[in-house]
Amino acid sequence: RAVQRTVRQLGARKLPTTRTAVIFEPRMTGQLLAFLASCVNGMAVYRQRSCLAGKLGQKGGGENIHVGDDALRPRGLGSRPFDSEGVATRRLDVVRAGVLNSYLLNAYSARRLGLKTTGHASGQGVSVHNFYLEPGDLSPEEIIRSTERGLLLTRTIGHGTNPTTGELSKGAYGLWIEGGEIAYPVAEITIAGNLLELLSRVDAIGNDLEFRSPIAGPTIRVQDVTVGGR
Structure with missing residues (x-):
């Protein structure tokens, strides 16, 4: 899995700062839930x-x-x-x-x-x-196919969360989506937002919940997320 994640990032591009749909892979959803658990x-x-x-x-x-x-x-x-x-x-x-x-x-x-x-x-x-x-009814592939434009979030770095305010800001890596298909890998970006606002903008929940740790979540898609780039 680690090798696959590395290969997926070969030839990564930078993005301009934008607000877009972000699909959280299960590990990334788990990180968001860990933040909620602290709150x-x-x-x-x-x-x-x-x-x-x-x-x-x-x-x-x-x-x-x-x-x-x-x-x-x-x-x-x-x-x-x-x-x-x-x-x-x-x-x-x-x-x-x-x-x-x-x-x-x-x-x-x-x-x-x-x-x-x-x-x-x-x-x-x-x-x-x-x-x-709790999981939804959509497969991760269905969520990606129904996303016209957005980011598939695959990894974050840093510990930029503040339980007192609910704000988060983390360095991130992922895959850019165009027309419901993976277009290219992206790197050197930042994901930022407020925990409660992110949870209020979830419009798709996957059926791929697996418990690999005491905190777990399926693939989710969050609309209108700030992605900082070049």
Whole structure:
């Protein structure tokens, strides 16, 4: 896979700065979900270091966005019957139809927020179990074919995320799409945006969800993303 990713980038071009559709490969969706997980972490929320503090019951994405955390998933990498405080775990709807339903809480963060623990204690903090975006019905190939013009995001570099504001900015590599087909590789670009805005602009979700880590997502397409270039 690493060799394939390298070969795909041979002869990469630069892009002018633009706003365009961006297709996130599953690994890239996983990175976006990891950012979301840091924002629903109860320790960050009660310290007011999350853009989602005070936003339970409010919109945090489009109506097609359903994010769960399932501690009881069979053979899940993060599955466990109890958290580190002995609280029984369960499947939790974190975001349902774009609405923020729950934070991830241990006993301490729950008490500070006036809520009940969700069974996410890990050591002295909070962690996910099996955190994922529910898949859709489209194959990755169908998503690409239905994209007239855009970027297939294959790799990012750097750690340009700010949970307090929800802003992200990362160096990126990918493949440019024209007329529903891969045209050429691109490099030395930057992907920038706000987490909640990106989640509200997802207009296609793939059927290719695979759990290769405790945080997983399928291919998604996000409209109107800022791609910085030359």
